[in-house]
Amino acid sequence: MKLTILGSSSATPYLDRHPSSQVLNVNDQLYLIDCGEGTLFRLNNFRIKKNKIKAIFISHLHGDHYYGLMGLLTTMSMHEKSDELIIVSPPRLKDIIDLQCEISKTVIRFPIRYIETSMEYSEVYKDSNITVHTVPLCHKIDTCGFIFDKNFPTKRILKEKIEELKLSPHEVSQIISQGFSVKDGQNVTIECISEDNVTKKTYAYLTDTRVDDSYQIYIQNLDLLYHESTFLHADIKRAEETKHSTAKEAAEVAKAVAPKKLLIGHFSARYIDLMPLLHEAQNIFPNTELAIEGLTFEF
Amino acid sequence: MKLTILGSSSATPYLDRHPSSQVLNVNDQLYLIDCGEGTLFRLNNFRIKKNKIKAIFISHLHGDHYYGLMGLLTTMSMHEKSDELIIVSPPRLKDIIDLQCEISKTVIRFPIRYIETSMEYSEVYKDSNITVHTVPLCHKIDTCGFIFDKNFPTKRILKEKIEELKLSPHEVSQIISQGFSVKDGQNVTIECISEDNVTKKTYAYLTDTRVDDSYQIYIQNLDLLYHESTFLHADIKRAEETKHSTAKEAAEVAKAVAPKKLLIGHFSARYIDLMPLLHEAQNIFPNTELAIEGLTFEF
Numbered sequence: 001m002k003l004t005i006l007g008s009s010s011a012t013p014y015l016d017r018h019p020s021s022q023v024l025n026v027n028d029q030l031y032l033i034d035c036g037e038g039t040l041f042r043l044n045n046f047r048i049k050k051n052k053i054k055a056i057f058i059s060h061l062h063g064d065h066y067y068g069l070m071g072l073l074t075t076m077s078m079h080e081k082s083d084e085l086i087i088v089s090p091p092r093l094k095d096i097i098d099l100q101c102e103i104s105k106t107v108i109r110f111p112i113r114y115i116e117t118s119m120e121y122s123e124v125y126k127d128s129n130i131t132v133h134t135v136p137l138c139h140k141i142d143t144c145g146f147i148f149d150k151n152f153p154t155k156r157i158l159k160e161k162i163e164e165l166k167l168s169p170h171e172v173s174q175i176i177s178q179g180f181s182v183k184d185g186q187n188v189t190i191e192c193i194s195e196d197n198v199t200k201k202t203y204a205y206l207t208d209t210r211v212d213d214s215y216q217i218y219i220q221n222l223d224l225l226y227h228e229s230t231f232l233h234a235d236i237k238r239a240e241e242t243k244h245s246t247a248k249e250a251a252e253v254a255k256a257v258a259p260k261k262l263l264i265g266h267f268s269a270r271y272i273d274l275m276p277l278l279h280e281a282q283n284i285f286p287n288t289e290l291a292i293e294g295l296t297f298e299f
Numbered sequence: 300m301k302l303t304i305l306g307s308s309s310a311t312p313y314l315d316r317h318p319s320s321q322v323l324n325v326n327d328q329l330y331l332i333d334c335g336e337g338t339l340f341r342l343n344n345f346r347i348k349k350n351k352i353k354a355i356f357i358s359h360l361h362g363d364h365y366y367g368l369m370g371l372l373t374t375m376s377m378h379e380k381s382d383e384l385i386i387v388s389p390p391r392l393k394d395i396i397d398l399q400c401e402i403s404k405t406v407i408r409f410p411i412r413y414i415e416t417s418m419e420y421s422e423v424y425k426d427s428n429i430t431v432h433t434v435p436l437c438h439k440i441d442t443c444g445f446i447f448d449k450n451f452p453t454k455r456i457l458k459e460k461i462e463e464l465k466l467s468p469h470e471v472s473q474i475i476s477q478g479f480s481v482k483d484g485q486n487v488t489i490e491c492i493s494e495d496n497v498t499k500k501t502y503a504y505l506t507d508t509r510v511d512d513s514y515q516i517y518i519q520n521l522d523l524l525y526h527e528s529t530f531l532h533a534d535i536k537r538a539e540e541t542k543h544s545t546a547k548e549a550a551e552v553a554k555a556v557a558p559k560k561l562l563i564g565h566f567s568a569r570y571i572d573l574m575p576l577l578h579e580a581q582n583i584f585p586n587t588e589l590a591i592e593g594l595t596f597e598f
Contacts, residue, residue, distance in 0.1 A: 012374055013340055019370075037370040038337050041312055061403045063373050071318075071336040071366045075311055092402045099398055103391045104360045105440050141404050 001026050001150055001201050003224065004296045005265065006042040010230045010244070011064040013038070014269035018293065019064035020207060022226070023048055026129045026150055032056040032072075033146065033205050039068035040075055046294055051081045055125060057132065058089035059207060060143035066093065070100055077108045088115045088124050088132070090142050117144045121218050135218045137209035139243045145206035147218060152201070155194035162193055201299060204259075207266050210240070211249035222259035223299040226291065229264035229277055247277040251284035260299065265291030300325050300449055300500050302523065303595045304564065305341040309507075309529045309543070310363040312337070313568035317592065318363035319506060321525070322347055325428045325449055331355040331371075332445065332504050338367035339374055345593055350380045354424060356431065357388035358506055359442035365392065369399055372407055380409045387414045387423050387431070389441050416443045420517050434517045436508035438542045444505035446517060454489060455496040464491065500598060503558075506565050509539070510548040521558035522598040525590065528563035528576055546576040550583035559598065564590030 002025040009017035019036020023043070030052045032039070043050050050072065058066050066089070076085070087093065094114045101108060115124055117134045119142055125132040135145040162172055165188060167181070172193070174181040180189045204219045207228035219225060230244035239246050245253075247264055254262040262285050267274055274290050281288040289297070301324040308316035318335025322342070329351045331338070342349050349371065357365050365388070375384070386392065393413045400407060414423055416433045418441050424431040434444040461471055464487060466480070471492070473480040479488045503518045506527035518524060529543035538545050544552075546563055553561040561584050566573055573589050580587040588596070 012377060013343065015343070018340070037367065038340060041317070041337060044312065044314070063369050063399070063403060063405065067366070067370045068336065070362050074362050078311060096395075096399055096402060100360075100362070100395055103395060104362060106362065 001148070001203060001223075002296050002298050003203065003226075003263075004046060004048065005263075005291045005293050006039055006046070007034075007036045008265040008267055008291045008293050009036075009064070010266050010268050011062065012269040014267075014272075016293065017267060017269075018042060019067070020059075020266060021068065022205065022291075023053075024148060024203065026148075028052070029054050029127075029129055031130065031148070034059055034065045034207075035068045035072060036064045037067040037071075040072045042293065043072075050076050051079055053085065054127070055086040055088060057125075057146050057205075058087065058093060059137075059145065059205070060139060060141055061090055061093060061096075062139075062141065062208070065208075069093075070097065073097070073108055073112075074106055077106075077110060081110045084111045084113055086113045086115060086125065088117060088146075090144070091116045117142075119144070133218070135204070135206065135215045137206060137215060138212040139208045139210070143208055145204060145209070145215065147222075148203045148205070150201045152199045154197045154199045155190060156197035157194050165193065167193070203299070208244055210243050211245045211253055216253065216257050219253075219257050219259070222257065224261050224263060224297060225254055225257070225259035226263040226265060227253055228266035229281060230266050230268050232271070232276055232280060235268075235270075247280040248284060251281035251288060254281075254285040254288070260287070261297070262288040263291045263297065264288060300447070300502060300522075301595050301597050302502060302525075302562075303345060303347065304562075304590045304592050305338055305345070306333075306335045307564040307566055307590045307592050308335075308363070309565045309567050310361065311568040313566075313571075315592065316566060316568075317341060318366070319358075319565060320367065321504065321590075322352075323447060323502065325447075327351070328353050328426075328428055330429070330447070333358055333364045333506075334367045334371060335363045336366040336370075339370045341592065342371075349375050350378055352384065353426070354385040354387060356424075356445050356504075357386065357392060358436075358444065358504070359438060359440055360389050360392060360395075361440065361507070364507075368392075369396065372396070372411075373405055376407045376409060383410045383412055385412045385414060385424065387416060387445075389443070390415045416441075418443070432517070434503070434505065434514045436505060436514060437511040438507045438509070442507055444503060444508070444514065446521075447502045447504070449500045451498045451500070453496045453498045454493040456493050460492040466492070502598070507543055509542050510544045510552055515552065515556050518552075518556050518558070521556065523560050523562065523596060524553055524556070524558035525562040525564060526552055527565035528580060529565050529567050531570070531575055531579060534567075534569075546579040547583060550580035550587060553580075553584040553587070559586070560596070561587040562590045562596065563587060 006021035007018040227250035229247040233248035305320035306317035526549035528546040532547035
């Protein structure tokens with residue numbers, strides 16, 4: 001899984017920081033997460049193929065998370081996208097899109113299937129690549145985070161089978177690398193010493209939200225956690241008023257649920273330099289990185 | 300009057316070209332003309348103060364001319380704009396804005412007065428700075444160009460008064476520079492040898508449109524004409540299908556109505572290099588320039 005940051009600002013864009021958007025690449029299929037104004041330009045800048053986007057996930061209907069959607073949809077249509085696009089979002093985004101299409105006499109020439117989120121933990125999307133669950137967050141309007149799970153089929157080696165067949169370490173390594181080994185004139189295949197297993201990679205995208213105990217149960221064992229960190233903890237009052245989180249609070253969530261890595265983003269325009277936000281989080285959860293636009297995180 | 304180009308692309312943005320938007324500065328009051336996606340970022344980039352925008356003029360409701368409006372309005376509101384904003388546009392833009400505010404529970408904290416355009420030549424806006432008329436254009440949906448007139452109070456010197464008062468050229472030049480001269484012991488003021496007059500500066504913004512004789516009668520005696528030139532004339536077929544103009548056609552309009560300068564813009568993403576568009580227009584109307592983003596034209 002590869003996650004590319006397209007936008008990392010909070011509601012007011014600042015210089016080279018743009019409103020929220022990310023693209024998750026799983027087996028060369030793209031999943032767009034939020035779509036703030038300018039997402040189309042950022043996809044162009046980073047040479048990401050718009051028409052490979054299979055589904056779009058919108059956390060909530062504050063403008064900095066969806067104002068780029070109409071421009072993206074109409075451009076995809078002009079660029080001859082023809083296969084279905086799925087849009088997962090809170091209710092009534094369809095009304096906003098339909099009204100604008102009606103008034104401007106715009107026809108989007110590919111089918112859109114809308115899936116509505118509700119304020120509960122539930123599976124909202126599944127394809128051969130990924131399964132996505134919503135996580136209800138705590139913001140000014142109904143907002144859901146998303147958990148993206150990818151299951152990889154793998155094999156689990158069975159120690160008891162190795163002992164039973166009296167295989168040497170060299171023979172085991174041959175079976176793993178070639179798929180088989182010859183033992184006493186018999187083929188011993190990987191199937192003889194393993195069972196099917198599934199390995200999971202998991203990414204959670206949580207924005208916008210006050211830090212809240214309620215969602216921590218859903219975000220255990222993550223490979224990557226993106227948690228909004230709009231403010232420094234010195235500005236906690238503003239975070240409380242606007243229902244956002246501080247870098248310290250995001251790191252405390254990470255400390256509690258122990259993802260492999262924490263990404264922080266949704267930075268307020270009041271901060272020119274983002275390093276104080278990073279350091280504040282790293283003091284609590286060392287493996288934290290800034291969601292800088294254009295960066296790609298592989299996991 | 301100073302015109303700054305914020306966006307010059309047609310519907311599909313290309314690299315550093317963004318959808319249509321311009322800002323007209325008249326006596327330090329700002330008038331925004333169209334507001335494609337990313338207008339907010341461009342205003343930031345060029346350090347233009349958003350909250351000095353007094354009125355916004357939207358030519359038509361294709362997205363590349365208004366998708367930046369919601370982001371701009373909500374940001375102006377967050378930046379504590381409090382005085383009235385006037386939005387001149389085709390009907391139902393208010394519906395689009397109101398629906399999004401309702402669904403996202405967003406309150407725009409300054410009053411907006413909507414003025415609806417209709418498909419006729421008429422005065423739609425007037426303040427102490429400027430008067431604006433609509434010009435019906437020929438596009439896929441109802442579209443109006445805008446003519447911005449600024450009246451400067453001036454004085455017209457009356458030759459017969461100079462002869463009557465037997466003033467020497469030196470005395471006349473003294474009156475013009477100082478406001479008066481002494482002739483035979485009498486004060487002769489500027490008022491004695493002049494009458495009030497009005498000088499006009501006029502800018503016309505015409506996009507999107509097929510070239511059409513119908514609007515030429517409204518755009519005589521311009522200081523500056525912006526005429527869309529989405530295509531090269533080699534692509535006239537595409538221009539006809541999409542109801543746009545070619546650079547050659549825009550220049551032919553300019554040749555017919557003789558503005559002091561022609562600006563061409565709304566460039567298709569198919570052209571990486573814009574010089575062929577410029578040369579095509581200059582062959583017919585030499586004083587043509589490209590509407591390059593960030594450039595300011597004073598007139």
